[in-house]
Amino acid sequence: MQFQAGTENEQLLSRIENSIEEGRVSHAYIIEGPEHMDKPAFARAFAKGILCPQRRGDHCGSCAVCDKIDHDNHEDLICLQRLKTRQSLGIEQIKQMQAQISIKPNGPRYIVIIEESDRMTEEAQNCLLKTLEEPPGDAVLMLLSENSEQLLATIRSRCIKYRLEGSREVREEEISRRANEVLRGLLDGSPFYRIRKTLGEVGRDRQEAIRLIDGMQERCRELILSRDGNGVPYSAEEIGNCVYALEDARRQLTQGMTPAYVLKRFILSVGG
Ligand SMILES: [Zn+2]
Structure with missing residues (x-):
């Protein structure tokens, strides 16, 4: 074919x-x-x-x-x-x-x-x-x-x-894009179902879920660094809450909890 x-x-x-x-x-x-x-x-x-x-x-x-x-x-x-x-x-x-x-x-x-x-x-x-x-x-x-x-x-x-498996490179881009979208959804207070939909099938696999968490942490750091004078519409507290919840989620993943369950808990704990 x-x-x-x-x-x-x-x-x-x-x-x-x-x-x-x-x-x-x-x-x-x-x-x-x-x-x-x-x-x-x-x-x-x-x-x-x-x-x-x-x-x-x-x-x-x-x-x-x-x-x-x-x-x-x-x-x-x-x-x-x-x-x-x-x-x-x-x-x-x-x-x-x-x-x-x-x-x-x-x-x-x-x-x-x-x-x-x-x-x-x-x-x-x-x-x-x-x-x-x-x-x-x-x-x-x-x-x-x-x-x-x-x-x-x-x-x-x-x-x-x-x-069909996607190419690894494109997959990495997709995970990073979804990490940004999920984080934005959380900070904007989107409802759970919508954030869950944004996530799609990304993060069913443990390694992928960890990369998703990495992507969101990276984005949180960028937001914190650019908060001074750059019009970031979120408070330090809101971003801080996300960082804590992300650390919890990472811990749960490395302890062997199911990725789908960890991500659901994470979304609900921040807002969703
Ligand atoms: Zn033919």
């Missing part, structure tokens, strides 16, 4: 290619990966690997099928996206797709790509479940997600999950 996924994902790509070559294509996949990873491009490369008649597993990139997928006008490829005006993907979009795939495809099978699938409403997810239980024909569903744990367990249990 031709996809710029970095060396971290090479093994995964060749595993997928092999399974297509051997005709082991499942009905439903969850493709999970960090925000910066172009999951729709990955899903399209995967779709080409399945549909391209020239090669199986890999794709030729030049036949009519590959060309149509590249130009987003392949009749059997259905892409569901959240409407720009909506927070989530609703049941109407799922129903529309179900009606579409109940008709015979032009080629061998339909491929349905659902972007930001973890933002489907619960109603939409329950409706989708019917398709996962009895997929019409050889339809293949690809659920793209940043954090698949937000999908219903009944959905997850019916899908094969592939996790």
Whole structure:
């Protein structure tokens, strides 16, 4: 499969290619990966690997099928996206797709790509479940997600999950960016759920959680140093409270407490 996924994902790509070559294509996949990873491009490369008649597993990139997928006008490829005006993907979009795939495809099978699938409403997810239980024909569903744990367990249990790893450099940048955003949210008194959302899937892993704490401490130091005359809108006490809470969180992490629990406690202790 031709996809710029970095060396971290090479093994995964060749595993997928092999399974297509051997005709082991499942009905439903969850493709999970960090925000910066172009999951729709990955899903399209995967779709080409399945549909391209020239090669199986890999794709030729030049036949009519590959060309149509590249130009987003392949009749059997259905892409569901959240409407720009909506927070989530609703049941109407799922129903529309179900009606579409109940008709015979032009080629061998339909491929349905659902972007930001973890933002489907619960109603939409329950409706989708019917398709996962009895997929019409050889339809293949690809659920793209940043954090698949937000999908219903009944959905997850019916899908094969592939996790794309982001490049380490980009990951570091992401952690540092989120550290700044979380800290700003805390100092601005944002509600817990919003800060938790800012955090996304960063910090599930212990090492990452520690780097997140490092990032926030670094930012606190900068704020303290630039407080004189630079228009920092927070008091020394507010920043100080954060520093204490960060030290507590770091201690708890090194003592072996679960990262998710430590971060939750930290957010709630500062404000949230
Ligand atoms: Zn092709």
